[in-house]
Amino acid sequence: MGTDDGSLPPGQALSPTWEDFVPELKQKAVQLPKMSMRRNSRIHWILVTGAADNLSPEEVEAANQVGAMLAREGYGLIVGDWHGVDWLVKAAFLEALPGHEQPARIKHVANYREGELVRVPRAEVLEDDGPNTGYSRSAILAADAGIIVSGRKGSKPSMDALLRHQKPVLPVAFLGWDAFEIYRDILADWNERPVQGLTERQFLELMKPWRRNPQTIARTLRASLATEPEIFISYRRGDVPAAAGRVFDELAHAYGQRSVFIDYANLTLGEDLERILLQLRRCKVLVTMIGPNWRPDRLHQEGDYVRREIEAAKQANLSVIPLLVSRTTPPPREEIPETLAFLWELNFATLQMNDWASSIRRLKEAVDKAIFE
Secondary structure, three states: OOOOOOOOOOOOOOOOOHHHHHHHHHHHHHHOOOOOOOOOOOOOEEEEEEOOOOOOHHHHHHHHHHHHHHHHOOOEEEEEOOOOHHHHHHHHHHHOOOHHHHHHHEEEEOOOOOOOOOOOOOOEEEOOOHHHOOOOHHHHHHOOEEEEEOOOOOOHHHHHHHHHOOOOEEEOHHHOHHHHHHHHHHHHOOOOOOOOOOOHHHHHHHHOOOOOOOHHHHHHHHHHHOOOOOEEEEOOOOOOHHHHHHHHHHHHHHHOHHHEEOHHHHOOOOOOHHHHHHHHHOOOEEEEEEOOOOOHHHHHOOOOHHHHHHHHHHHOOOEEEEEEEOOOOOOOHHHOOHHHHHHHHOOOEEEOHHHHHHHHHHHHHHHHHHHHO
16 A cells, blocks of 8 residues: 555655645535434455645545545545545544544555554554565455555555455546556456446446546445345336336436335246245335326225335335336326325426436436435
């Protein structure tokens, strides 16, 4: 984490310490995306590496945003004691956390550079293996995933080691340097070794530049670590099956294949409705698709599966997004059972086939709000 031999070139001044950036970070805090602080039963640990010196403004901004995002989304941070990206990520991460949470949410990777090291008291310290390997074996074993913010050769060995351990690595590829090399290597081996939980199209999104909003990498990280769906798509097979399939593809590319549930992709033959409802209650968002043949009259049958899915979502406090397909209008409220009347208190999203891209963008914004805020 840093230069290959742990030293700085002759005459090269050290970058400012993370403490020097705290006043600036406090000033920027209002500009950071508002994300809820997650309380995961198990902390996922993310190893972050990057360049130590001569950072561009884009690299500084990306490091700040990644650190704040990891804190607010409930991840644990594994980071070295180098200057540059390591210290910037650490500063933004700690600035977003209450002091009492900091020791349990950060692990420091020790290194062999002389000088004062800035660490959180009582936080775990992982030993570096020095210049022989270029990375810390302890950090690789402790990490669930890695993020590389640019880098100048010294960052790549850690990410290569994570890949050998079949752990997801997400490069901020548009910054270039080591991040782009890792990005290129992963794409070259995609057919044999894809990043778990991601589609190739979703991974390609990491090349798109972003500023002040790390939502792309937040979605991608979440998808790579997902073990069960967060988004449930409800629809009638006799109504809009083709549109539902396309919406599933779009959301899977945005949030990961394992993060989205639709019956034909997730069910096994003979699986009953109760097990489906159990899966739904563990999600965070229900997208209920309403087309011209949604059949409001069938909703009055207590065993109707669409009715039961919407009722279960309401009981489990899921965010519900009613999605009107094409030119469909909401059915009259008096035709709907009282248990579903809450739908008319929500904003109906629309899915227009002749304006697909804009419709999907608005749908993803609504899903983002439900998941990240």
